[in-house]
Amino acid sequence: MRTRDEKKVKAIRDAVIELSQADGFTNLTTAKVAKKAGVSPATIYWYYTDKTDLLSRLYEAVKNELHSGLTAEIKKSGTDLTAQLIAMLTFTIIQAKKFPKESHFVSALWTNQELLDEQARKFGEQETASLLILYKKIQADSDFIDAPQAVLSAFCSVPSLLLQTVDDANEEEINQTIQLVVKTLKK
Template sequence: MRTKDENKVKAIKQAVIELCDTIGLANMTTAKVAKEAGVSPATIYLYYQDKTDLLSRLYEEVKDDLHRGLAGAITAAGDDVTAQLRAMLQFSVDRAREFPKESHFVSTLWTSQELLDDAAKASGNTAPGPLLTLYQRLQADDKIVDAPIPVLAAFASVPTLILQTADDDAASLTQAIDLVVKALMK
């Protein structure tokens, strides 16, 4: 049995993120990924079943990478759920600034769920972690509107979507965070 070549897996991941940014997911094929990664098309199938599996596993991995450090940001905000919400939104904007292509990749797949398998779709709303815990706290807080997690997640995505589609204007992003928080308050 072959061992996993981490360099090839990393090259495939970077190729997918780069191609998502330059040509989009609709135009991305495994052949284009292989060429961009500098591997044989057959190599992709050593690690992934098909394009859906490739996108789904990378979506989960990149999303987890982007959330690394989120628990600390939420904890540093104290016990107030509104302060934690603001901290999470600011953390997301900061990570999107630091990793714009990765953020774009996750956002693109989050809004194109038909390209993901059921496990990847579920990971966005049910995977244990600081984000799910915060969403559950928001749902339980009587100061916050009663909304399901996908609705909370959609509102929470607004500041990073603004960052991806407009100039990186700190005042506008602060205003977007304020508007999200106000929209979720009763």
């Protein structure tokens, strides 16, 4: 049986992210991905059944990578809910700055959910455990507005969106955006 070649999987992943950003998802073909990744088209089909499966599995993997370490950052901030919220927002910004293409890839697919299969859509609706806990704490705390998880999630995505839309956002603008999100969520 053929074993999984992680170098090829990474090359495919990187090619998909780069090509989708340069050409969009509509123009993304397995032939282009294979050429960019330096693999045969058959190799792509060894790992993924079709374009939807390819985008869906990569969306899940990249989203997991971007959230890796989030729980530790929230815990490091202590027990103050505002400090935890700021730690989460700051972590998200750091990840988006460190992995801009990956961050954009996840956001772009989330806003084009028709490209994802049902499993990936459900995966996207589920936040990591630490985010869910944080959102539940915010919802239960009388110092914060009473808002559904989807609204909290949308507001918390604003700092990352700033980085995706403003190429040269500086630290002051990023910090102002974080503070604006916090002020918006607090009563």
